[in-house]
Amino acid sequence: MLSQTETAIGPSGRTGKRTKRQRQPNEISNISNLLINIFFWIYTAICVVPLILVIIVSFSDEQSVVQHGYSFFPNKWDISSYEFLLKDYWQIIDAAAVSLFVTVVGTILSLVIMAMYAYPISRGDFPHRNFFSFFMFFTLLFNGGLVPWYLVYTQMMHLKDTLWILIMPLLVSAFFVIILRTFFANTIPPALVESAKIDGAPEFRIFVQIILPLSLPVLATVGLFQTLAYWNDWYLSLIFISPEGHVNLQYLMYKTMLNVQFLTASPQAMAALAAQGVEINLPTETVRMAMAVIGIGPIVFVYSFFQKYFIKGLTVGAVKG
Structure with a gap:
């Protein structure tokens, strides 16, 4: 069990009490929280990136798409579609x-x-x-x-x-x-x-x-x-x-x-x-x-x-x- 207080010695040699926050039973660590956030950022990108590609291709030139395939950076922009x-x-x-x-x-x-x-x-x-x-x-x-x-x-x-x-x-x-x-x-x-x-x-x-x-x-x-x-x-x-x-x-x-x-x-x-x-x-x-x-x-x-x-x-x- 984590101790709520611990003794600290200052530069002058005096001791004092410093309070340490007690972790809740269901609280996750900072590293776990970071990994979870990274996972959901990657998952969000996987969901959003195809939508962005669809929008870009819709404004691309038909011949460029046929010759070079789908691209986030089309050779020529076109609104003919x-x-x-x-x-x-x-x-x-x-x-x-x-x-x-x-x-x-x-x-x-x-x-x-x-x-x-x-x-x-x-x-x-x-x-x-x-x-x-x-x-x-x-x-x-x-x-x-x-x-x-x-x-x-x-x-x-x-x-x-x-x-x-x-x-x-x-x-x-x-x-x-x-x-x-x-x-x-x-x-x-x-x-x-x-x-x-x-x-x-x-x-x-x-x-x-x-x-x-x-x-x-x-x-x-x-x-x-x-x-x-x-x-x-x-x-x-x-x-x-x-x-x-x-x-x-x-x-x-x-x-x-x-x-x-x-x-x-x-x-x-x-x-x-x-x-x-x-x-x-x-x-x-x-x-x-x-x-x-x-x-x-x-x-x-x-x-x-x-x-x-x-x-x-x-x-x-x-x-x-």
């Missing part, structure tokens, strides 16, 4: 507006619905909590398949070619409902709910004014994952939206990349364009990077909003208090 994508900029603006609407509305609705489902099944005094918990858990393991899933939304709900078809399929996730239920059950004290009921507060007021403000970490975590799911989704536009309909930004970028690959890989298509006098200058490598920058650009700012609660909410349920 962005000019190619922005020729029909109104289409990109429309797709970005669709993605923004679907992401914002879908995330808010999904948080409200999943929280309202998870809170009752987290209460021990709810008589049907086991049935509804099993009902949600069952959907996590089994589903009806692609064809019934498609027919429900198109033939029964008639949501084809609407914006709601991009929201409804991702509205509720059984996994996130279980996470919310775990947080409500292990973090919210039952005595707090009982005291509010004694004071005459109805259940809805308890949920809105007490439960939700205390659940910001888990709501922010689930909200972040839902935001990423809605923003990055392109499959729903592919399945449910017709070619003349309003698609989201991710599917528009996906379709553009397929068109570029088809034209560059098809000699017949290139010959037909040349016969019509169309200038053939289709960037392939740089346009991929430009599409990635356009696609991930807005969503990067979401992390700064959720970062305050993300770590705390991500580990919910790991240790029961």
Whole structure:
């Protein structure tokens, strides 16, 4: 055991007491702290450097990339990839507006619905909590398949070619409902709910004014994952939206990349364009990077909003208090 005091002899020969700080049981040494910081700096660089490379390549010349490969120091800077994508900029603006609407509305609705489902099944005094918990858990393991899933939304709900078809399929996730239920059950004290009921507060007021403000970490975590799911989704536009309909930004970028690959890989298509006098200058490598920058650009700012609660909410349920 470390001694809290030790005797020191000064230049004049006098002795005195010098206090020595006692190390806490879980405190790490300075060397360990330095090594941990170095590790996370390296890990952060591994995550950030590829993103920087994508941005640099998107502003590089297509021929330089084809001849010399990807480089942090391109021989020639060029914005032809962005000019190619922005020729029909109104289409990109429309797709970005669709993605923004679907992401914002879908995330808010999904948080409200999943929280309202998870809170009752987290209460021990709810008589049907086991049935509804099993009902949600069952959907996590089994589903009806692609064809019934498609027919429900198109033939029964008639949501084809609407914006709601991009929201409804991702509205509720059984996994996130279980996470919310775990947080409500292990973090919210039952005595707090009982005291509010004694004071005459109805259940809805308890949920809105007490439960939700205390659940910001888990709501922010689930909200972040839902935001990423809605923003990055392109499959729903592919399945449910017709070619003349309003698609989201991710599917528009996906379709553009397929068109570029088809034209560059098809000699017949290139010959037909040349016969019509169309200038053939289709960037392939740089346009991929430009599409990635356009696609991930807005969503990067979401992390700064959720970062305050993300770590705390991500580990919910790991240790029961």
